[in-house]
Amino acid sequence: MEILLCPDAQIAARSAADLMTEALLGATAPCLGLATGGTMLPVYADLVARGDDWSAALTFNLDEYVGLSSDHPASYHTYMDKLLFRQLARRPRASYLPRGDSPDPGQEADTYEALIARSGGIDLQLLGIGRNGHIGFNEPGSPLSSRTRVVTLTDSTKEANARFFGPGENQPSEAISMGIATILEARACVLLATGMAKAQAIARLVNGPAGLDCPATALRDHGAVTVILDAEAAALL
Numbered sequence: 001m002e003i004l005l006c007p008d009a010q011i012a013a014r015s016a017a018d019l020m021t022e023a024l025l026g027a028t029a030p031c032l033g034l035a036t037g038g039t040m041l042p043v044y045a046d047l048v049a050r051g052d053d054w055s056a057a058l059t060f061n062l063d064e065y066v067g068l069s070s071d072h073p074a075s076y077h078t079y080m081d082k083l084l085f086r087q088l089a090r091r092p093r094a095s096y097l098p099r100g101d102s103p104d105p106g107q108e109a110d111t112y113e114a115l116i117a118r119s120g121g122i123d124l125q126l127l128g129i130g131r132n133g134h135i136g137f138n139e140p141g142s143p144l145s146s147r148t149r150v151v152t153l154t155d156s157t158k159e160a161n162a163r164f165f166g167p168g169e170n171q172p173s174e175a176i177s178m179g180i181a182t183i184l185e186a187r188a189c190v191l192l193a194t195g196m197a198k199a200q201a202i203a204r205l206v207n208g209p210a211g212l213d214c215p216a217t218a219l220r221d222h223g224a225v226t227v228i229l230d231a232e233a234a235a236l237l
């Protein structure tokens with residue numbers, strides 16, 4: 001893993017956007033893996049400001065909440081549409097996220113996994129990290145062999161994401177997420193972590209023992225991972 005230490009979150013986000021742009025413009029038919037969450041907000045703002053042509057690209061998002069339709073305000077479909085796709089003058093030729101309101105989420109997960117494979121795989125996968133070390137929504141205990149599937153969100157993940165839901169609104173307890181094996185098949189990964197809340201998970205990823213209780217540590221076996229950190233996320237290194 002290559003570790004890139006940045007003085008602040010803005011510069012860290014710009015460095016992640018630089019790698020995404022390189023992958024976007026460096027191939028005739030780039031396939032980019034995308035992530036959601038608070039960490040990625042400045043990355044997408046930065047990418048939009050660059051004004052690049054995304055029309056040759058395919059994109060696959062890591063995950064979506066089970067039970068949310070694509071037009072639900074807290075769905076990852078809405079997040080991506082609002083923050084990236086709709087802002088681009090030339091949007092990707094196709095953008096995929098698992099369908100959260102599929103009548104058969106298990107089948108939807110299998111179909112999504114097959115679609116990624118049929119598309120030739122992901123060139124660069126953007127990743128955040130949960131406070132508990134999750135990547136995608138692969139919570140602690142997720143097998144290294146896991147593929148896109150329905151996962152149950154831990155209380156800590158639900159708590160961390162409660163801010164995206166209205167007061168009193170029912171928050172989904174499941175998601176469809178790419179698995180660890182799916183993520184590791186990406187030809188390269190960039191993991192971005194900013195803020196103190198991620199410092200412990202990052203210390204474990206970089207220096208602690210690898211183990212299923214910290215899913216991000218699976219990335220250590222991948223030969224092309226860049227971990228981009230701001231000073232706070234790197235504070236315990």
Ligand code: F6R
Nearest residue numbers: 035036037038039128129130136
């Ligand atoms: C998002 C995702 C998650 C987030 C992680 C961090 O698609 O798969 O792994 O990257 O939960 O979220 P934030 O950035 O909100 O702290």
